[in-house]
Amino acid sequence: xxxxxxxxxxxxxxxxxxxxxxxxxxxxxxxxxxxxxxxxxxxxxxxxxxxxxxxxxxxxxxxxxxxxxxxxxxxxxxxxxxxxxxxxxxxxxxxxxxxxxxxxxxxxxxxxxxxxxxxxxxxxxxxxxxxxxxxxxxxxxxxxxxxxxxxxxxxxxxxxxxxxxxxxxxxxxxxxxxxxxxxxxxxxxxxxxxxxxxxxxxxxxxxxxxxxxxxxxxxxxxxxxxxxxxxxxxxxxxxxxxxxxxxxxxxxxxxxxxxxxxxxxxxxxxxxxxxxxxxxxxxxxxxxxxxxxxxxxxxxxxxxxxxxxxxxxxxxxxxxxxxxxxxxxxxxxxxxxxx
Amino acid sequence: xxxxxxxxxxxxxxxxxxxxxxxxxxxxxxxxxxxxxxxxxxxxxxxxxxxxxxxxxxxxxxxxxxxxxxxxxxxxxxxxxxxxxxxxxxxxxxxxxxxxxxxxxxxxxxxxxxxxxxxxxxxxxxxxxxxxxxxxxxxxxxxxxxxxxxxxxxxxxxxxxxxxxxxxxxxxxxxxxxxxxxxxxxxxxxxxxxxxxxxxxxxxxxxxxxxxxxxxxxxxxxxxxxxxxxxxxxxxxxxxxxxxxxxxxxxxxxxxxxxxxxxxxxxxxxxxxxxxxxxxxxxxxxxxxxxxxxxxxxxxxxxxxxxxxxxxxxxxxxxxxxxxxxxxxxxxxxxxxxx
Numbered sequence: 001x002x003x004x005x006x007x008x009x010x011x012x013x014x015x016x017x018x019x020x021x022x023x024x025x026x027x028x029x030x031x032x033x034x035x036x037x038x039x040x041x042x043x044x045x046x047x048x049x050x051x052x053x054x055x056x057x058x059x060x061x062x063x064x065x066x067x068x069x070x071x072x073x074x075x076x077x078x079x080x081x082x083x084x085x086x087x088x089x090x091x092x093x094x095x096x097x098x099x100x101x102x103x104x105x106x107x108x109x110x111x112x113x114x115x116x117x118x119x120x121x122x123x124x125x126x127x128x129x130x131x132x133x134x135x136x137x138x139x140x141x142x143x144x145x146x147x148x149x150x151x152x153x154x155x156x157x158x159x160x161x162x163x164x165x166x167x168x169x170x171x172x173x174x175x176x177x178x179x180x181x182x183x184x185x186x187x188x189x190x191x192x193x194x195x196x197x198x199x200x201x202x203x204x205x206x207x208x209x210x211x212x213x214x215x216x217x218x219x220x221x222x223x224x225x226x227x228x229x230x231x232x233x234x235x236x237x238x239x240x241x242x243x244x245x246x247x248x249x250x251x252x253x254x255x256x257x258x259x260x261x262x263x264x265x266x267x268x269x270x271x272x273x274x275x276x277x278x279x280x281x282x283x284x285x286x287x288x289x290x291x292x293x294x295x296x297x298x299x300x301x302x303x304x305x306x307x308x309x310x311x312x313x314x315x316x317x318x319x320x321x322x323x324x325x326x327x328x329x330x331x332x333x334x335x336x337x338x339x
Numbered sequence: 340x341x342x343x344x345x346x347x348x349x350x351x352x353x354x355x356x357x358x359x360x361x362x363x364x365x366x367x368x369x370x371x372x373x374x375x376x377x378x379x380x381x382x383x384x385x386x387x388x389x390x391x392x393x394x395x396x397x398x399x400x401x402x403x404x405x406x407x408x409x410x411x412x413x414x415x416x417x418x419x420x421x422x423x424x425x426x427x428x429x430x431x432x433x434x435x436x437x438x439x440x441x442x443x444x445x446x447x448x449x450x451x452x453x454x455x456x457x458x459x460x461x462x463x464x465x466x467x468x469x470x471x472x473x474x475x476x477x478x479x480x481x482x483x484x485x486x487x488x489x490x491x492x493x494x495x496x497x498x499x500x501x502x503x504x505x506x507x508x509x510x511x512x513x514x515x516x517x518x519x520x521x522x523x524x525x526x527x528x529x530x531x532x533x534x535x536x537x538x539x540x541x542x543x544x545x546x547x548x549x550x551x552x553x554x555x556x557x558x559x560x561x562x563x564x565x566x567x568x569x570x571x572x573x574x575x576x577x578x579x580x581x582x583x584x585x586x587x588x589x590x591x592x593x594x595x596x597x598x599x600x601x602x603x604x605x606x607x608x609x610x611x612x613x614x615x616x617x618x619x620x621x622x623x624x625x626x627x628x629x630x631x632x633x634x635x636x637x638x639x640x641x642x643x644x645x646x647x648x649x650x651x652x653x654x655x656x657x658x659x660x661x662x663x664x665x666x667x668x669x670x671x672x673x674x675x676x677x678x
Contacts, residue, residue: 039501040494094463098456117437118500120459124433124466125493131470132486138479147471154464155379161457162378 014322018061021073025057025081032082032133033125043114043122049107050089055218055330056186057081060193062330063207065323066315067197076137076196083134083142084189087150090126091157093119098161099240142192149188156180165245165274167255167267174252175216182222183215206314210327213311218334220304223248224297225338227288242273242284249303251287254296266290304335353661357400360412364396364420371421371472372465382453382461388446389428394557394669395525396420399532401669402546404662405654406536415476415535422473422481423528426489429465430496432458437500438579481531488527495519504584504613506594506606513591514555521561522554545653549666552650557673559643562587563636564677566627581612581623588642590626593635605629643674 029051033044060081064073095101096109097119103109111119127150134146160177163169190211194204226241227250241248247255251270255263269290272283291297311331318324368390372383399420403412434440435448436458442448450458466489473485499516502508529550533543565580566589580587586594590609594602608629611622630636650670657663 035494037494037498040497043497090463094459098459118497120433120437121493121496121500124429124462125490125497127463127466128486128489128493132483132490135474135479135482135486140474140477143474143482144471147467147474150467151464151471154460154467155374155376157460158379158382158457158464159376161460 014065014326017065017073018058018326021061021078021081022054022057024075024078025054025085026051028078028082028133029085032086032129040125043110043118044125046110046113047089047093047122047126050092050104050110051085054081054085056084056088056189059186059189059211059214059327059330060084062323062326063190063193063199063211064197066207066318066321066327067194067199067203069319069321069323071197074196076139077193079133079137080142080189080192080196083130083146084185084192086126086130086133087146087153087185090123090130091153093123093126095157097123099244101240141195145188145192149184152180152184156182156184160246163247167247167270169247169252170256171249171252174247174249178216178219179212182219183212186215186218187211203318206317210311210314210331213307213314214331214334217304217307217311217331220249220300220307221335221337223250224300224304227251227291228297242270242287243280245274248300250291250296250300253299254291254294257296257299258290258294262290262294301335308332308335353404353665356404356412357397357665360400360417360420361393361396363414363417364393364424365390367417367421367472368424371425371468379464382449382457383464385449385452386428386432386461386465389431389443389449390424393420393424395423395427395528398525398528398550398553398666398669399423401662401665402529402532402538402550403536405657405660405666406533406538406542406546408658408660408662410536413535415478416532418472418476419481419528419531419535422469422485423524423531425465425469425472426485426492426524429462429469430492432462432465434496436462438583440579480534484527484531488523491519491523495521495523499585502586506586506609508586508591509595510588510591513586513588517555517558518551521558522551525554525557526550542657545656549650549653549670552646552653553670553673556643556646556650556670559588559639559646560674560676562589563639563643566590566630566636581609581626582619584613587639589630589635589639592638593630593633596635596638597629597633601629601633640674647671647674 030048033047035041035044057078058081060077061073064077092104093110096104097111097116100111101109102112109119110122130146131143134143137143156177156179159173160181163173163177187208188211191204191208194207199207223241226248240246242251255266258266266287269283269287273280273287277283308331312328315324315327369387372386374380374383396417397420399416400412403416431443432449435443436450436455439450440448441451448458449461469485470482473482476482495516495518498512499520502512502516526547527550530543530547533546538546562580565587579585581590594605597605605626608622608626612619612626616622647670651667654663654666
């Protein structure tokens with residue numbers, strides 16, 4: 001949370017308001033997961049370590065304030081923020097199981113610490129808790145939107161799994177995956193935050209588009225960091241995309257833009273970089289160099305930057321306010337982050 | 340579905356009504372999971388094979404009719420039935436991943452056919468789809484109840500995982516697990532079916548208790564079948580409880596009731612029966628024989644029968660009707676089934 005507020009260089013007042021809001025979100029989050037069963041409580045404790053940037057609750061708050069700068073954020077905003085964060089946490093916990101990731105937010109993952117089985121059920125518990133919390137709002141629109149976003153996220157994950165080791169994956173399919181897997185929930189967070197502040201359908205839909213584009217840019221930046229980041233800085237296991245046969249935008253562009261001969265070479269490296277090969281680390285490093293040399297990393301960055309511009313353009317009709325400045329700065333922060 | 344209706348020997352009219360109701364449930368279930376993404380549609384297809392007894396939707400229908408025999412079952416009843424079945428399917432899909440089960444309902448499991456990763460996400464999709472469907476009801480009570488039951492189920496699973504390989508597991512903890520893992524959702528199905536037909540809180544609560552007791556009895560019968568059943572009849576991988584270090588009621592009773600020397604012998608067999616031992620199948624067979632010989636299988640059966648009686652007693656004040664007879668017969672069927 002601190003990270004985003006600092007990165008976006010928000011004004012002191014806004015930082016304070018969003019800081020207090022995120023504390024409230026955290027309180028609701030924790031209360032919803034409280035359990036008098038010791039084995040459950042212990043496991044839930046791990047989730048705290050997963051909570052990092054709190055991007056989705058921050059966007060709920062900023063969208064709420066941007067729509068109606070004169071009113072305060074309500075408890076309902078905080079509940080929506082906690083619900084979105086909880087759904088997100090559930091996907092992180094399950095993703096780490098599927099990716100066999102060992103670290104997350106500079107700590108060990110639940111699957112690494114406790115095994116795959118508790119991690120799968122902990123993810124299920126988080127999803128169930130999110131829906132239960134959302135149902136307390138007496139707001140059918142919110143429940144439907146969160147349920148729908150969750151379904152779409154799963155469809156995105158399944159599409160991604162289907163295309164694992166598909167070295168012919170094209171950009172269109174890449175975006176179809178990312179829009180579902182990452183952007184849908186962020187769009188929903190923005191939309192519901194806005195609706196709770198009385199936004200018109202027009203404004204809510206623009207803020208949802210803002211969130212969707214920001215979400216895709218966020219994922220591209222994740223792809224870039226997975227190729228170029230340093231594990232100590234990013235705080236999670238890197239290089240997993242290659243190892244798991246997931247083609248990311250830089251690589252897709254690389255394979256599509258080089259000559260036939262270069263392409264053949266990169267495909268061989270790619271195959272070698274996938275899981276189970278003794279020389280996979282070396283192959284991955286060589287492939288990374290090729291991707292950089294052929295300008296494909298720059299290409300991916302430029303696509304992310306374009307999406308950030310488009311996200312900002314979506315909210316051009318919203319009146320000026322500190323919260324709107326926060327939304328504009330948050331869009332920039334998504335591609336400027338190194339973690 | 341046919342199975343339950345036949346086993347309970349329901350009247351022709353009731354069989355027909357419930358049969359039509361379950362068809363409606365099936366239609367809603369399928370429509371909710373439709374996807375225009377081929378990889379998603381293919382995976383969802385597997386869930387059809389998992390749908391077997393449709394116990395939860397049957398109970399939604401029977402409870403609805405028992406409360407108000409003169410009115411028809413509504414679309415809302417069918418939605419609740421589909422929601423409960425979907426949550427149940429999600430847990431089956433994830434359970435099979437955790438248990439590394441190979442067969443279910445006489446077919447191969449999703450994890451066996453497609454791998455663990457799609458199976459985990461398919462389970463997530465089913466949970467999300469269930470909540471999304473439930474939110475369409477505009478019924479906060481239903482959403483809260485389904486969300487709560489799902490949380491409780493996860494807590495039960497976590498408690499069970501925590502006590503894996505705990506050879507000192509006592510009956511109280513066993514029941515704490517089973518009430519959460521199996522009985523909570525069945526109780527919710529009964530309660531919500533009743534509420535939709537205008538039940539008083541008193542009647543809804545009695546039907547919830549009926550479902551809870553029936554659910555625990557159902558699980559004990561599952562335990563008994565896991566020890567004694569024939570795989571071709573039951574239609575799923577058996578002996579997994581022992582292999583996975585899950586103590587079931589017959590075994591708990593056996594260990595608690597034999598002499599110190601016998602107990603030592605059984606504990607050694609138990610350890611050997613757990614996963615990874617070359618002689619685990621032989622040890623499991625020897626242990627099974629001991630459990631039978633010391634009367635612990637009979638003990639477990641008697642507990643299940645007592646719970647069935649208590650379940651029936653819960654609904655004694657409900658007026659006579661074919662649906663009430665169906666509920667009484669369903670309670671008996673739970674412990675008389677061999678699959």
